[in-house]
Amino acid sequence: MKIQRYLTPTAAPVSWIDLMRGGWGLFQGRGARARREREFARYFGVKYVFALSSGKAALTTILQVLAAASPRRKVIVPAYTCFSVPSAILRAGCDVVPCDVDPETLDYRFSDLEALVSGDILCIVSPHLLGHAADILRTKGIACRFEIPVVEDAAQAMGGAQENRWLGTQADVGFFSLGRGKNVTAGSGGVILTNSDSLGSALAQQCKQIPETSWISQVQAFIETVATAILIRPSLYWLPAGLPFLGLGETKFEPDFSLCRLDGMRASLLASWQSRLEQSNVERVRHSQDMCAALQTSLGRLGPTCREATPYLRVPVIFPSAKMKVKVCQVSAALGLGVSGLYPSPISEIPALRSTCGTSRFPGAQVLADRMVTCPVHHYVTHQDILNITGALQGVVDAKDRFAGNPSALPADSAPASKMKV
Ligand SMILES: Cc1ncc(COP(=O)(O)O)c(C=O)c1O
Structure with a gap:
């Protein structure tokens, strides 16, 4: 850590x-x-x-x-x-x-x-x-x-x-x-x-027919929301990110979730939702455009093509190989860049769904699971972060080119330090 x-x-x-x-x-x-x-x-x-x-x-x-x-x-x-x-x-x-x-x-x-x-x-x-x-x-x-x-x-x-x-x-x-x-x-x-x-x-x-959330659950959710609001700041997120047992960012298959009406705590916390939504999306549009322009300059075209004026939740980039995706995620984790994959596999590979989905293959979904990374564009992202992220991604692509004959020899830290400013 x-x-x-x-x-x-x-x-x-x-x-x-x-x-x-x-x-x-x-x-x-x-x-x-x-x-x-x-x-x-x-x-x-x-x-x-x-x-x-x-x-x-x-x-x-x-x-x-x-x-x-x-x-x-x-x-x-x-x-x-x-x-x-x-x-x-x-x-x-x-x-x-x-x-x-x-x-x-x-x-x-x-x-x-x-x-x-x-x-x-x-x-x-x-x-x-x-x-x-x-x-x-x-x-x-x-x-x-x-x-x-x-x-x-x-x-x-x-x-x-x-x-x-x-x-x-x-x-x-x-x-x-x-x-x-x-x-x-x-x-x-x-x-x-x-x-x-x-x-x-x-x-x-x-x-x-849907039950109301119990008061105890609302109190628990309130404590979690306060803790998240504090720890999600870039100056503190190294702490939860260094505790793998928290399972941050994991996507979970769990049909046994709680199904209730929106409670008074959450509904009150949303009192200013309109201005928060607009503020959040203005920043997302701006950062998405900057990120896409920087990626285009440094990496050329690594699909999908991002659309203008879109408040991306994260900007997607598809790498030519699964190995490069893994490398990018490792570099990002070491440098705290917030770049990560999205979902680990097509849903047909969730063990509980294997019997219903049969042996069908989903090559498009497999490409996204194996080779797509997503770059952060939320309100905490700065212009320098965008330069650091694109520099790191480019570092992995450049290293791949240098080691084209032997990709497994990609060096442990393939992001050029000169492109990083944290
Ligand atoms: C595409 C998509 N659909 C549905 C959901 C479910 O939303 P929630 O997490 O609020 O249950 C999510 C959650 O991330 C999602 O990304």
């Missing part, structure tokens, strides 16, 4: 005033959830909003409502997505049907999606991975042949837009995550949005 400036891969702004509001909400939080739901509905221009304890809870609730009105149970999801997504599908009593992705767009490989749709499919979940907008209209076009609803997973894309429409509001129903490191955070939380009257009234009925 080395004391040094250490960036988290992702972070969302939470001020002392937000924390004080959260603490107050432990005692006086009644009514805060209904206020937030009204604000979300007004801001995103939708008729129905329901705030729950997490993005997973939101997705499970949506699937339960869809499944209650249909005999279908199969849910199509990208083969490369957050492990929370299959966790939520299993929790709702449905089956996971992975579809391969295109590493260039991070969206579905549409020829595969067309081959998978049938009268057995309950819905298609379409995520905006890392805030990179998916082609929801194209997915809807394919889905409508069998009257399949599309669920827009905007967990990583709150406040992003496409053709003047907010991400999360383009499909039949959408949801955001308010988890740690998302565009805006309450420690955890999830928001369902829909304009459909039939889904809106079914969701309202379903939400009435």
Whole structure:
């Protein structure tokens, strides 16, 4: 463990005033959830909003409502997505049907999606991975042949837009995550949005059955949120980052998560969510543009192509080999640069899903698991960090070129010290 400036891969702004509001909400939080739901509905221009304890809870609730009105149970999801997504599908009593992705767009490989749709499919979940907008209209076009609803997973894309429409509001129903490191955070939380009257009234009925979070759990969550807000700062993050048993940044498959309504503490902590979201996304757009420009200059084109004016949660870079990705992650961990992989494998390799997914292979998802790294662009990132990150990435590429004949001989520290300024 080395004391040094250490960036988290992702972070969302939470001020002392937000924390004080959260603490107050432990005692006086009644009514805060209904206020937030009204604000979300007004801001995103939708008729129905329901705030729950997490993005997973939101997705499970949506699937339960869809499944209650249909005999279908199969849910199509990208083969490369957050492990929370299959966790939520299993929790709702449905089956996971992975579809391969295109590493260039991070969206579905549409020829595969067309081959998978049938009268057995309950819905298609379409995520905006890392805030990179998916082609929801194209997915809807394919889905409508069998009257399949599309669920827009905007967990990583709150406040992003496409053709003047907010991400999360383009499909039949959408949801955001308010988890740690998302565009805006309450420690955890999830928001369902829909304009459909039939889904809106079914969701309202379903939400009435969902329990409230216990007071003890709210206190625990409050302590965790305060600790996270302090330790996530670059001057202190070396400490939790040096404790591997905390499992920071790990993506977990756990269908047995708690499913509750958004509680008074979290709803009160979100009182200033609009300004926090806007501030966070302005910084993300600026840093994403700077990062993409610097990567383009130093590395040339290592896909996918990042879009302008996008508040990326992290900027993706795909390396030519898995070995280079591993090297980049090692260099980043040593220097505290916040560069890391995203999910370790396609979801079909999660042991609990192997029997349902069979022996199908997902080459696009495998490319992302093996060769993609993500670069931080949150509000703590500075211009110097961006130069250090691109310098480190370039160092690994240059070292690979020098050792082209024998890549296993890549030196232990292939990031040129001259490019680092910490
Ligand atoms: C794409 C995607 N969908 C769903 C979720 C679930 O959200 P939560 O962590 O709030 O349960 C996440 C969480 O990171 C996610 O990245």
